Amino acid sequence: MTESLLLQNVRPLEGDRADVLVIDGVVKRVGAGLEAPGIRVVDGRNGILLPGLVDAHTHLDKTLWGRSWHRHSAGPTIQSRIADERRVRKALGYSPEEQSTNQVRQAITMGTTHIRTHVDIDTEIGLANLEGVLATRDRFREAIHLQVVAFPQSGLLVRPGTEALMAEAISMGADLVGGIDPSSMDRDPVRHLDTIFAIADRAGVGIDIHLHEPGMLGAFALELIAERTTALGMQGRVTVSHAFCLGMVDEAYLEHLTGLLIDNRIAIMTHGPGDIAFPPVRRLYEDGVTLGCGSDGIRDSWGPYGNADMLERAMLLAFRSGFRRDEDLELVLDIATGGGAQVMGLADYGIAPSCRADFTVVAGETRVEAIMNRASRIAVVQGGRVVAADGECLV
Amino acid sequence: MTESLLLQNVRPLEGDRADVLVIDGVVKRVGAGLEAPGIRVVDGRNGILLPGLVDAHTHLDKTLWGRSWHRHSAGPTIQSRIADERRVRKALGYSPEEQSTNQVRQAITMGTTHIRTHVDIDTEIGLANLEGVLATRDRFREAIHLQVVAFPQSGLLVRPGTEALMAEAISMGADLVGGIDPSSMDRDPVRHLDTIFAIADRAGVGIDIHLHEPGMLGAFALELIAERTTALGMQGRVTVSHAFCLGMVDEAYLEHLTGLLIDNRIAIMTHGPGDIAFPPVRRLYEDGVTLGCGSDGIRDSWGPYGNADMLERAMLLAFRSGFRRDEDLELVLDIATGGGAQVMGLADYGIAPSCRADFTVVAGETRVEAIMNRASRIAVVQGGRVVAADGECLV
Numbered sequence: 001m002t003e004s005l006l007l008q009n010v011r012p013l014e015g016d017r018a019d020v021l022v023i024d025g026v027v028k029r030v031g032a033g034l035e036a037p038g039i040r041v042v043d044g045r046n047g048i049l050l051p052g053l054v055d056a057h058t059h060l061d062k063t064l065w066g067r068s069w070h071r072h073s074a075g076p077t078i079q080s081r082i083a084d085e086r087r088v089r090k091a092l093g094y095s096p097e098e099q100s101t102n103q104v105r106q107a108i109t110m111g112t113t114h115i116r117t118h119v120d121i122d123t124e125i126g127l128a129n130l131e132g133v134l135a136t137r138d139r140f141r142e143a144i145h146l147q148v149v150a151f152p153q154s155g156l157l158v159r160p161g162t163e164a165l166m167a168e169a170i171s172m173g174a175d176l177v178g179g180i181d182p183s184s185m186d187r188d189p190v191r192h193l194d195t196i197f198a199i200a201d202r203a204g205v206g207i208d209i210h211l212h213e214p215g216m217l218g219a220f221a222l223e224l225i226a227e228r229t230t231a232l233g234m235q236g237r238v239t240v241s242h243a244f245c246l247g248m249v250d251e252a253y254l255e256h257l258t259g260l261l262i263d264n265r266i267a268i269m270t271h272g273p274g275d276i277a278f279p280p281v282r283r284l285y286e287d288g289v290t291l292g293c294g295s296d297g298i299r300d301s302w303g304p305y306g307n308a309d310m311l312e313r314a315m316l317l318a319f320r321s322g323f324r325r326d327e328d329l330e331l332v333l334d335i336a337t338g339g340g341a342q343v344m345g346l347a348d349y350g351i352a353p354s355c356r357a358d359f360t361v362v363a364g365e366t367r368v369e370a371i372m373n374r375a376s377r378i379a380v381v382q383g384g385r386v387v388a389a390d391g392e393c394l395v
Numbered sequence: 396m397t398e399s400l401l402l403q404n405v406r407p408l409e410g411d412r413a414d415v416l417v418i419d420g421v422v423k424r425v426g427a428g429l430e431a432p433g434i435r436v437v438d439g440r441n442g443i444l445l446p447g448l449v450d451a452h453t454h455l456d457k458t459l460w461g462r463s464w465h466r467h468s469a470g471p472t473i474q475s476r477i478a479d480e481r482r483v484r485k486a487l488g489y490s491p492e493e494q495s496t497n498q499v500r501q502a503i504t505m506g507t508t509h510i511r512t513h514v515d516i517d518t519e520i521g522l523a524n525l526e527g528v529l530a531t532r533d534r535f536r537e538a539i540h541l542q543v544v545a546f547p548q549s550g551l552l553v554r555p556g557t558e559a560l561m562a563e564a565i566s567m568g569a570d571l572v573g574g575i576d577p578s579s580m581d582r583d584p585v586r587h588l589d590t591i592f593a594i595a596d597r598a599g600v601g602i603d604i605h606l607h608e609p610g611m612l613g614a615f616a617l618e619l620i621a622e623r624t625t626a627l628g629m630q631g632r633v634t635v636s637h638a639f640c641l642g643m644v645d646e647a648y649l650e651h652l653t654g655l656l657i658d659n660r661i662a663i664m665t666h667g668p669g670d671i672a673f674p675p676v677r678r679l680y681e682d683g684v685t686l687g688c689g690s691d692g693i694r695d696s697w698g699p700y701g702n703a704d705m706l707e708r709a710m711l712l713a714f715r716s717g718f719r720r721d722e723d724l725e726l727v728l729d730i731a732t733g734g735g736a737q738v739m740g741l742a743d744y745g746i747a748p749s750c751r752a753d754f755t756v757v758a759g760e761t762r763v764e765a766i767m768n769r770a771s772r773i774a775v776v777q778g779g780r781v782v783a784a785d786g787e788c789l790v
Contacts, residue, residue: 068760069759069764071721071763072763073721074719074720274713274716274717275716276717299767303719304719304724304764304766305710305719305767307767315700316714318669319669319670319700319711320669320670322669322671324467324698324700325467325469326467368464368699369699372694372699372702
């Protein structure tokens with residue numbers, strides 16, 4: 001269900017004051033002094049108009065948002081955090097539908113209009129988390145766009161039976177095939193990648209791989225991913241999430257890897273991790289690599305951070321990148337909006353005529369001030385419908 | 396001016412619900428169901444009671460808080476940022492008194508009860524910034540405790556005349572002598588340090604040195620600082636701010652440096668920088684080094700970050716340290732409260748009887764949730780006086 005709307009008194013990307021006329025969920029006109037008798041009018045109160053924020057990587061089936069506080073005590077390795085998560089989920093009687101709903105409502109409130117979420121698939125969980133998240137996707141279909149990645153968090157080859165579940169996940173409605181650390185998790189990078197590329201190829205869907213592997217191990221995985229992208233003609237449909245290795249290799253090798261990314265139109269997603277090297281954002285952006293950013297896990301058993309606010313995420317990514325100039329922070333905001341939209345393959349994204357009317361209106365003299373203040377969003381619009389206003393979720 | 400107060404219905408450090416009776420600015424009793432007829436009652440609304448937050452390092456004479464947005468365009472070096480700052484200050488007709496007032500009011504609102512601020516002293520600014528900040532200190536004397544460091548931001552030896560100004564600053568009321576990068580800024584580490592230690596020794600005040608110098612250059616400076624601390628018997632009165640080198644040297648050298656810090660009771664201040672190595676917080680804490688943290692510059696010409704909220708600073712320091720367990724985040728909160736109090740040499744700090752009644756009350760099931768949510772402070776108390784409540788500064 002889309003709606004019509006006259007959004008008055010906003011500043012598109014901090015530009016001149018304008019009104020935006022939306023008809024049936026689509027931007028018709030952007031200009032000063034628009035009138036549209038009979039159409040609902042919303043006052044943007046001189047806020048900055050941004051296209052909807054895009055959270056290009058999160059885990060809706062892990063969050064503990066909205067629950068009593070969880071005391072974090074997992075060990076430092078990914079394996080120990082996975083094991084701890086199983087224990088916590090059981091102890092809490094975790095409901096993926098309820099918890100993904102909690103995070104989705106928070107994300108809507110903070111102005112996110114599009115989310116790509118990874119959802120754990122394994123032989124213990126089976127497809128239960130996917131069912132929960134798909135139920136949430138259906139329920140909020142009119143308020144937020146969810147893209148779902150079938151994610152073999154606990155490994156693919158090391159857990160026989162996972163491959164079949166992954167294929168089933170796609171047939172149930174997952175949008176992409178996920179993968180994870182093909183050497184360090186699955187102990188066989190070629191077979192791991194061949195397996196997930198084959199599932200994606202058969203189903204005609206894209207891929208989004210978690211790659212935490214450091215240095216040259218990660219770089220080798222990136223090369224294998226690029227080779228398979230080329231071989232299967234999947235250019236423009238593969239994302240590598242995290243890709244810490246891009247922040248670890250030397251200049252010459254980075255140039256080589258960047259070439260592979262560009263040739264294969266492989267997108268990179270970073271969340272700006274706190275204490276690990278990560279992709280050099282400005283460098284990749286200027287080279288033409290598609291870049292998105294995401295929340296990653298929000299207040300889950302893995303850690304207490306995050307609040308589903310992509311403006312806070314933009315601040316953190318800029319902070320970690322050492323950015324201080326406004327133009328660098330604007331670049332990060334571009335990654336949290338248009339960049340993420342490219343990662344997700346969104347058509348009709350933006351605030352120009354014929355774009356889908358997905359917006360966030362936020363107070364601030366400039367975009368960078370908005371990132372720093374992170375005030376309650378004045379209005380959040382999805383398909384012309386006001387889904388949140390003044391810090392309240394309306395759906 | 397101190398006041399009496401019965402603060403009801405708070406949870407000291409997230410412990411059991413209690414009341415706190417304050418008489419003439421001093422904690423008399425902490426316990427359940429206290430009564431005190433005739434004394435002002437404030438409802439803490441079941442918030443967590445923390446001792447007042449301590450911002451152990453900021454620059455009140457640099458902030459642009461409360462002004463129209465400043466577009467940041469300085470280059471990447473410290474020298475270029477200092478030059479840019481001179482240009483910006485002139486262009487804006489910068490008022491140190493007005494701007495320090497703006498930041499102080501924001502800090503009070505966010506629950507900070509003690510600030511150590513560095514104030515630029517040089518042959519161009521002279522003592523004007525100091526005069527402005529001292530005026531703010533006087534004006535807010537009843538609402539926040541300010542400690543002032545005379546800071547030779549632009550160098551001491553390279554700007555003849557600065558040494559005399561530094562000594563004059565102390566006689567005007569600055570509390571400590573500052574210093575900065577004795578090799579890379581002043582080109583003569585021995586003479587730089589001898590000069591500032593001599594000023595401090597003559598005046599009988601402490602020292603707080605900005606040390607950005609990386610790796611072994613910074614480590615060498617730390618050794619020189621420790622030697623002078625020993626020679627002058629200044630143990631417990633010297634702080635090294637930033638000390639990035641402690642995050643860069645190898646394990647054996649770190650152990651050697653830590654020994655010097657402990658032997659000389661030299662405190663370390665870190666703000667958790669975004670993109671540079673910094674001191675290993677848990678390691679130093681467990682070794683017994685005094686640690687404080689601070690905002691550093693807030694929304695100044697150097698960069699757009701910061702909001703004077705020490706809970707956000709605690710989150711950032713934990714995030715940068717890779718902390719995910721609640722006990723690690725509690726450690727960081729301890730650094731942002733009691734640790735900073737030690738750095739500043741505060742007597743009677745805490746929430747036990749006979750402590751000075753400087754508190755912050757914040758919503759949250761646990762301290763870590765409070766750090767993550769960073770809700771408006773329910774109440775901020777200084778010397779028994781309520782100086783802020785529900786996000787409003789009352790002074």
